[in-house]
Amino acid sequence: MDSITLVADLDALAKISAFITEAAELSGLDERATWQVQLAVDEAATNVIQHAYDLDEPGELMLAWEYAESRFTVILRDNGRQFDPEAVPTPDISSPLEERQVGGLGIYLITRLMDEVRFDFHPQHGNVLTMVKYTTLDPREDLVILPIHGRVDAITAPQLTAAVHEQITTGARFVLLDLADVTFLSSSGLRALLLIRKELMTLGGELRLAELQTQVHEVFVLTGFTQVFAIHNTVEEARGAFGQGRA
Amino acid sequence: MDVTHRRFNRVDLLEVTGRVDAATAAKLKQHVDALFDEGRYRIVFDLVGLEYISSPGLRVLIEARKRAREWKITDLEGGDIRIANLPPKIKEVFDLTGFTGLFEIFSDTVEAVGSF
Numbered sequence: 615m616d617s618i619t620l621v622a623d624l625d626a627l628a629k630i631s632a633f634i635t636e637a638a639e640l641s642g643l644d645e646r647a648t649w650q651v652q653l654a655v656d657e658a659a660t661n662v663i664q665h666a667y668d669l670d671e672p673g674e675l676m677l678a679w680e681y682a683e684s685r686f687t688v689i690l691r692d693n694g695r696q697f698d699p700e701a702v703p704t705p706d707i708s709s710p711l712e713e714r715q716v717g718g719l720g721i722y723l724i725t726r727l728m729d730e731v732r733f734d735f736h737p738q739h740g741n742v743l744t745m746v747k748y749t750t751l752d753p754r755e756d757l758v759i760l761p762i763h764g765r766v767d768a769i770t771a772p773q774l775t776a777a778v779h780e781q782i783t784t785g786a787r788f789v790l791l792d793l794a795d796v797t798f799l800s801s802s803g804l805r806a807l808l809l810i811r812k813e814l815m816t817l818g819g820e821l822r823l824a825e826l827q828t829q830v831h832e833v834f835v836l837t838g839f840t841q842v843f844a845i846h847n848t849v850e851e852a853r854g855a856f857g858q859g860r861a
Numbered sequence: 862m863d864v865t866h867r868r869f870n871r872v873d874l875l876e877v878t879g880r881v882d883a884a885t886a887a888k889l890k891q892h893v894d895a896l897f898d899e900g901r902y903r904i905v906f907d908l909v910g911l912e913y914i915s916s917p918g919l920r921v922l923i924e925a926r927k928r929a930r931e932w933k934i935t936d937l938e939g940g941d942i943r944i945a946n947l948p949p950k951i952k953e954v955f956d957l958t959g960f961t962g963l964f965e966i967f968s969d970t971v972e973a974v975g976s977f
Contacts, residue, residue, distance in 0.1 A: 705958075711963050716923050
């Protein structure tokens, strides 16, 4: 675990932000997740600075992070007064301006921005706030994996198109065709794939192909369509590539 | 954080750039309070250059709007805080905290200033 210890005053916030931003980037968090972690940690540190210690007598704040098994974990520790998360009411974010409370948003934001949040108090270690951000892709509801079997030719291509359309009507936009069991692909099959790809792109989605058999891959090579389609060795690789560009 | 102030006849425009966090929110509040002290209650925040906002900054915005709206010329006309040019990340914070529904948000400053 990499860590820093700082005097818990407002000047620490800029250092904390720089420290945790670098950590998140090192751990491979994307730009949005990095920003979410940055905001959550900033809110947590602000609470320590403003509430754990008296402003004119700041104590120490320790910040540590580690990245393992797709979990980016941040630990924030202080020796100030015990924090009881139960004592902080959840703000009603739908209340109109007149009734809206002006404070109480910090803890709320932390719980919304991070995937796991835990407040502990130890007699020796003081307040320990553990926050985790997952880096695995969220299961997308608009992602579908379709295993295709047998021959894709003039006769069967319409079935493939129909199967994809059925998924599109139920909300799928990111379609992964697992071609492991496809033994033959004709020009009609290629044409169907091109139209599916175009349609998904129009809808803001993506088509990806995975696990092509050698003779099927050869069709893409001979026609130059390896440059057009996003072709992946494995389903896992393809799944991870959605939303990452070049589809 | 930096604040640039432009004065119009009826409205004051505050362009807020950089980071508004616990360390800088007090400075933003000073700018707003200075306008209130002059009796200027119609303010547009131009957030086009705002890179970051955390809850102390949100608090300044909501307190300002509450106070501005207490000032009334008639039942229909009075003070307000309006917002122009909300960058995507700041919009996300607004959405998470319900602020999108608490403010009138405009896509440019001309529209926001003209709305008064």
